[in-house]
Amino acid sequence: MAGAARVIGCGRAAEECATYLAAAGVGRLVLEAPLREALEGRLAELNPDVRVVDGALDAIDVLPESATSRADGARAALDALVVLCGATSPGPWRWT
Amino acid sequence: MTAAMQREDRSVESLRGARRVAVIGAGGLGNPVAVALAEAGVALRLVDDDRVELSNLPRQVLFTTADLGRPKLEAARDALVQRFGAEVECVTGRLDATNRDALIGEVDLAIDATDDPAARFLVNDWGLAKGRPVVIGGVHRFLGMVFAHAGHGPCFRCLFEEEGPEVETCAAGGVLGPMAGWVGHLMAERALALLNGDRDTGYLTTLDGLRRRARKVRLPDGCDHAPVSSPRKPMAAIHIKIPASLRKFVANLDTVDVESEDVRGALDALEARHPGVKSKLCDDSGNVRRFINIYANSEDIRFLDNLETRLVDGAELQIVPAIAGGWY
Numbered sequence: 001m002a003g004a005a006r007v008i009g010c011g012r013a014a015e016e017c018a019t020y021l022a023a024a025g026v027g028r029l030v031l032e033a034p035l036r037e038a039l040e041g042r043l044a045e046l047n048p049d050v051r052v053v054d055g056a057l058d059a060i061d062v063l064p065e066s067a068t069s070r071a072d073g074a075r076a077a078l079d080a081l082v083v084l085c086g087a088t089s090p091g092p093w094r095w096t
Numbered sequence: 097m098t099a100a101m102q103r104e105d106r107s108v109e110s111l112r113g114a115r116r117v118a119v120i121g122a123g124g125l126g127n128p129v130a131v132a133l134a135e136a137g138v139a140l141r142l143v144d145d146d147r148v149e150l151s152n153l154p155r156q157v158l159f160t161t162a163d164l165g166r167p168k169l170e171a172a173r174d175a176l177v178q179r180f181g182a183e184v185e186c187v188t189g190r191l192d193a194t195n196r197d198a199l200i201g202e203v204d205l206a207i208d209a210t211d212d213p214a215a216r217f218l219v220n221d222w223g224l225a226k227g228r229p230v231v232i233g234g235v236h237r238f239l240g241m242v243f244a245h246a247g248h249g250p251c252f253r254c255l256f257e258e259e260g261p262e263v264e265t266c267a268a269g270g271v272l273g274p275m276a277g278w279v280g281h282l283m284a285e286r287a288l289a290l291l292n293g294d295r296d297t298g299y300l301t302t303l304d305g306l307r308r309r310a311r312k313v314r315l316p317d318g319c320d321h322a323p324v325s326s327p328r329k330p331m332a333a334i335h336i337k338i339p340a341s342l343r344k345f346v347a348n349l350d351t352v353d354v355e356s357e358d359v360r361g362a363l364d365a366l367e368a369r370h371p372g373v374k375s376k377l378c379d380d381s382g383n384v385r386r387f388i389n390i391y392a393n394s395e396d397i398r399f400l401d402n403l404e405t406r407l408v409d410g411a412e413l414q415i416v417p418a419i420a421g422g423w424y
């Protein structure tokens with residue numbers, strides 16, 4: 001998949017987010033150093049086509065800093081994929 | 097694990113060793129469910145009968161290219177043990193009305209992560225029959241749902257009719273990986289809340305990942321499904337005596353207790369509990385191997401009705417190898 005994502009943070013949400021983005025085939029990922037160190041090997045095994053890069057001018061920022069749970073991380077990956085696929089211009093999440 | 101994750105650990109309530117949960121299905125929903133529960137220290141009983149395929153990898157993130165062709169149970173267990181030091185029991189099988197209780201086992205809570213409409217009702221009914229909580233999830237493209245009951249109604253049958261129009265399943269309908277991941281993690285969060293005593297159930301959560309909308313739909317109180325929930329009458333308790341040479345296949349037990357009404361069912365239940373052991377007793381066509389003798393209450397089953405020999409409650413099934421060596 002063309003496009004790049006920069007995952008903010010190094011916690012569980014960030015780990016889950018990066019994992020799902022890699023599995024889904026987002027071609028380039030920018031990760032903070034500690035997460036990159038912990039995760040780069042696993043991401044390569046998960047999807048050999050994904051590259052973890054130092055930076056990407058076209059990268060979209062993913063994951064609000066307040067996110068801490070793996071559920072938040074997977075949802076942020078979903079939101080990012082929607083944007084990268086150009087499916088819609090997403091508004092805020094609504095819970096009713 | 098990063099330092100940030102270690103800091104988060106302090107806020108993760110540990111349930112290590114205290115609870116056992118059956119996760120039915122080790123696919124797109126089962127993966128995140130298992131990750132979240134293993135990380136919280138819950139002992140897992142994973143039930144599945146599938147192998148890892150290339151098409152699974154975009155959404156089943158426990159698996160890697162190195163796992164292609166392996167049973168999902170094995171690959172998931174290895175990853176969960178390596179990443180979280182998890183306690184994982186693997187049960188090979190596909191849930192149906194005849195094996196429901198044997199496959200789900202004695203657990204505190206069961207989760208249907210198969211995304212299979214029939215399995216949802218089986219897990220729902222197991223919870224009603226046992227008075228134990230269940231969590232049921234589903235995902236289709238950008239739509240997801242999470243439902244839970246606490247061992248009583250309102251139950252999943254209060255929401256949906258079993259004999260309805262064919263619902264497209266996860267595999268058939270196509271699923272976006274992170275959508276399954278999100279739904280799976282929300283299912284695990286519900287399960288952990290229930291294990292921690294939360295009894296706020298009776299509502300369905302629906303999720304629309306494209307319109308970015310989540311809804312909580314509360315059901316009216318009351319449910320009359322419990323009395324008819326058990327798919328069959330309770331079966332006889334059978335004690336299977338394991339010879340020393342076979343104990344390594346059954347966690348070194350000398351006796352395994354199962355529920356069944358005949359010898360065939362007892363061996364199937366033994367296999368469900370300890371995958372792989374049945375192949376030591378029966379050949380590929382399912383017949384008892386020539387060098388294995390099985391006695392039901394001291395009678396050789398070859399002189400009774402063989403595998404169809406009926407068993408009464410409390411019966412003893414003795415397995416005796418005729419000759420030593422050469423068969424394992």
Ligand SMILES: [Zn+2]
Nearest residue numbers: 251254319321
């Ligand atoms: Zn009901």
